[in-house]
Amino acid sequence: MENQKRLFKDEEILEWITSLTEEDLETVHKKSLVPFYDQVFVEGKGVYLKDHTGKEFLDCTSQAWTSNIGFANPDVAYAVSEQVKRLTHVRYGFPTIPRIKFIHKLASITPEGMTKIAVNAMGGGAAIEAALKLTMINKPGAETFYSYTRGYHGSSLATMTLASRFAGVTRFRPWGFDRVSKIPFPYCYRCPVGQENEKSCKLECLELAKHLIEYGSLDKVAGILMEPIQGPGGHIPAPKRYMKELRKWTDKNNIFLIWDESQLLTRIGYWFSSEYFDGVKPDITCLTKAIGGGLPMGVTIARKDLIGFNSAEEHSTFGANPLMFASGLVFLNYVERANLLENTRKQGMYITKKLQKLMEESEYIGDVRCPGLMIGIELVMDRESKKPANTLVTDLIEIAKDEFGVIFGTSAPISSDSGSLYRNIVKIKPPLTITQEDSDHILDVFEKALEEAVDYL
Template identity: 30%
Template sequence: MQKINGEIKDEVPQKIILKTELPGPNARKIIGDDEKFLATTTKSLPAVAKRAKGVFVEDVDDNVFIDFAAGISVNNMGHIHPYITKKVEEQLWKLWHFAGTDYYYKEQVDAGRAIEEITPGNFSKKVFFTNSGTESNEAAIKVAKINKGKQGFIAFIGGFHGRSQGALSFTASKAIQRKGLFPTMPGVEHVPFPNPYRNVFNIDGYENPEELTELTLDFIEKYTFKMYAPPENLAAIMVEPIQGEGGYIVPPQGFHKKLKKLAEDNDMLLIMDEVQSGFGRTGKYFASEHFGVVPDIISLAKAIANGIPMGATVFRADIDFPEKGLHSNTFGGNPLASVACVATIEAMKKENAVENAAKRGKHMESRLNELKDKYDAIGDVRGKGLMLAIDFVKDRKTKEPATKLRDRIELESYKEGVLLLSTGESAIRVIPPLIITDEQVDMGIEAMERAIKKSL
């Protein structure tokens, strides 16, 4: 049962139902009003949600879609998860807000403990709660600057870390994100990311992963450190273990371990931005675990409270801010968000969501590879667990991105009842809630295939 305006309704049907042309009349009206009142952002599809349950979203015209986007990897435990919803509802009648950075309440401590326990590293950690991934990275930047007493950073081409003027200085996945916004925070030097499929070194990184790793690290040591950014100026390296907005790029297996060593050898911290890749998405709690690396600082957000806005910066306790007043905020660790965060982690453990992501991810990946075998326009299928993407190309040899085709397939998939979201120049991410079943995976893939056929 679900409640809408106090009225008990049957749950959203757990299948694709298409009743109207898309977008339908009610959706078109809301889209018109949205354009009138709301700022221009990154809108991708004309999908207008009314309510959702599990892996399905019902729109304002009563069409039902299977959700292969999970609100950009946020609703990892599915929509309106009964246990998480119950816990948040109970908290609604107890305490909404109490400025948790200035005063105290148990809910925030419980959330800090729960995060401390699941994040990598057998050492004491401290958690600073934020309201978004961007804010988590802002805190990470400050922790690194204060701890190292240095102001510079290394970041990666293709990386995405947020859009505030500090975080934006690290973001480099699309030029539009920075257009007209110069200058951002100075001192962030970008280097190539070891993208096995398309890289600046023009090698096949799937065939030669070690060479790709070496070329990337050599670039940092021989050019970045020697020619324009001496390590004496650099506080930290910020990196996504798997690039998200850059196109779901998985670096070679050995890369992150060597990167961490490079950081240590040069008195720098390693910040891993797990905002998109964290919380079970890749079939492990954190993507860094796939690479056997424990970062000094981890940035989190998105799935941490299954949709209640929340983020966290998690760091070694010994690099905590040395004085009161250096950093704080108002809403971070808000009681509702804290309760949602603890309930999300409890639900993930109880329902083996991380293992499910690994298993369903294997099934999803093999179904996507079947599509690749059938359609030459798919150049690459990549990812880990349920953090997967398919890349569309004009030509498999040249790997020239087929951006328009990709966009058409995203739209046609919506018209076939699958919600998707593009990433990078020519890829579509496939990131359903982690609680999905194999049958639901198949349902979505079949609809996607119909969309691909229509779009070619």
């Protein structure tokens, strides 16, 4: 085999991918079908991003909670650049060395008995759709699914149907709705059934969910899809005892429990959520975001006794991309070698405790939620009314970014009476490589930005 001849000089290619004019930006704004920001990130290193004006930011969003092993991770860069020189694409049915090694490695860390794996290059939505298909294969005749209020599972038609009331979903409402119903998520800070404290709670929301399923579904129920710790819906961990009881009930009623762990893998300080939930396991789980080491990837993991797909049921043109497998393989090994799970638990606990201390002093902090570096702070106008403080959140985020160079995220758990969403959660989800110094800096900026934003109220 001989190398193809290069057509371009290095400088020509570098010019394409590194230089930008205002005119380029304006033209593309007009031509794009989807909106985007004016800020162009051009480089990342560890927890920092640099934009086209040269400004640097500590990014507590890891860009859609994805770059868990740091931006432009140098080991990923090496693996991908070596693989790209060898082979960049094969048809889905063909294994490659990175694919074989990736699946092997992943299967060695999955929860016990969950060792059947399908991988795609399209991300979480596709992984969740694969989980639904797999459920239907294994439960012939059962086609009804339940998912949770405040849930989010992607932007494909099927996953939008499974999602809750997020902007955009409603325009596609009629599609698939006869197959999917919603049950209430156990959001303890704003309990859906009016419980006020944990001690008196008898999991009434679970009783309501069971009632809705038992009496409300017209067809045989195939499965329940849930984010065990909701991300986009407001950083809400389901209580551990809820999960235990739900698992018991779904087992008894022969209903599949499908988890969407898209945001959770490693971010919560464990590989898989079942470790956090004291061993409770789903039948199928879905991953995306961090698992690809920064490249696109979605993964569906199932109980080893389940029947798999035939070759027509689950495949896509780019689904076996060797670059993504090389990158994902580095991700799995990097987390272990750098002890990132331990660092995540340590830094997560440190930040959370400091925020809880700050909550004692500030009436505006209603709730601080974790685990690990999946930290959500719910801001309210006062603790009594719990009125969502969304302008406070918007201002805080703007101040932190513009004045202090720290990017915080946000999400929206509550619908207003008019149907729009309150964005009153500040999210702190940096790459898991953060140091103690970074954590202190994040806390310092959060406190200062909150103080300033309160002045604007």
